[in-house]
Amino acid sequence: MGTRSTTRTRLEERVAKDRGRPRTSTVLWGGVQRLLAEASADRGSGELAVVDLGGGTGGLAVRVAGLGHRVVVVDPSPDALAALERRTVEAGLSDRVRSVQGDATELSGLLDPGSADVLLCHGVLEVVDDPVAALRAAHDTLRPGGRLSLLVAQWPASVLSRVLAGQLAQALHVLSDEGRRWSSHDPLRRRFDRASATALAEQAGFTVTAVEGTRTFSDLVPSASAESDDDRALLQQLESLAAAEEELLVLAAQLHLHATR
Numbered sequence: 001m002g003t004r005s006t007t008r009t010r011l012e013e014r015v016a017k018d019r020g021r022p023r024t025s026t027v028l029w030g031g032v033q034r035l036l037a038e039a040s041a042d043r044g045s046g047e048l049a050v051v052d053l054g055g056g057t058g059g060l061a062v063r064v065a066g067l068g069h070r071v072v073v074v075d076p077s078p079d080a081l082a083a084l085e086r087r088t089v090e091a092g093l094s095d096r097v098r099s100v101q102g103d104a105t106e107l108s109g110l111l112d113p114g115s116a117d118v119l120l121c122h123g124v125l126e127v128v129d130d131p132v133a134a135l136r137a138a139h140d141t142l143r144p145g146g147r148l149s150l151l152v153a154q155w156p157a158s159v160l161s162r163v164l165a166g167q168l169a170q171a172l173h174v175l176s177d178e179g180r181r182w183s184s185h186d187p188l189r190r191r192f193d194r195a196s197a198t199a200l201a202e203q204a205g206f207t208v209t210a211v212e213g214t215r216t217f218s219d220l221v222p223s224a225s226a227e228s229d230d231d232r233a234l235l236q237q238l239e240s241l242a243a244a245e246e247e248l249l250v251l252a253a254q255l256h257l258h259a260t261r
């Protein structure tokens with residue numbers, strides 16, 4: 001009973017804490033919109049063929065479809081795809097979003113090679129068996145000149161957030177672990193930094209054209225400092241300005257790479 005009430009209290013704290021933070025990074029969404037606009041300009045057409053690899057429940061896919069593009073979400077999870085379907089129906093975008101159940105490495109058998117103008121791969125390389133194979137499959141799905149939007153978790157931010165939370169053993173684990181995991185219970189199999197993410201993209205055949213940091217402060221700010229709408233607006237302003245500062249890139253929880261095939 002004691003344990004259950006403690007657990008509930010911690011959960012409630014967590015929910016309250018999350019409520020004070022921006023749910024989606026406006027910096028990331030701004031970066032995605034820029035990448036889409038550049039791809040549209042290349043194409044000379046407003047409507048793009050977009051693939052969201054490991055798109056999960058489709059939060060990003062629906063926003064992208066809302067801009068007038070056609071999006072195919074490829075994900076191995078039937079539960080995620082069922083949630084995506086509900087989301088697209090609610091948004092009235094069923095004619096613009098298609099879901100395909102499958103693994104990154106099966107892409108060439110699921111979609112026509114060279115058929116996508118833009119491929120989104122957000123939060124996926126951290127969990128797949130073989131990140132190079134996944135990115136190579138992404139590369140082959142894009143048309144020549146097509147664009148990749150790659151979002152990966154960055155490990156230095158993981159060390160910092162754990163130190164600030166007093167989780168020193170986990171911080172030490174990130175520093176000594178090859179995959180930069182905080183323990184064997186870490187849901188991610190690996191984290192990246194600017195050099196390793198860029199090298200991986202290049203190994204798969206991409207040319208990286210920009211690297212932006214997202215969530216530079218959102219995971220570090222104490223809950224009490226992000227509770228009111230005013231606080232949240234300030235935090236978003238901080239995030240936007242920080243994203244433009246090269247020196248702060250290392251602090252970002254996630255790196256957003258723009259790359260071309």
Ligand SMILES: C[S@@+](CC[C@H](N)C(=O)[O-])C[C@H]1O[C@@H](n2cnc3c(N)ncnc32)[C@H](O)[C@@H]1O
Nearest residue numbers: 054055056075076077080103104122123124128
């Ligand atoms: C952390 S979620 C990210 C979801 C979404 N892209 C986002 O940014 O919110 C990781 C997603 O990758 C999917 N995934 C896991 N293994 C995969 C694989 N081998 N190929 C493609 N997607 C995979 C999961 O089902 C999950 O939806």
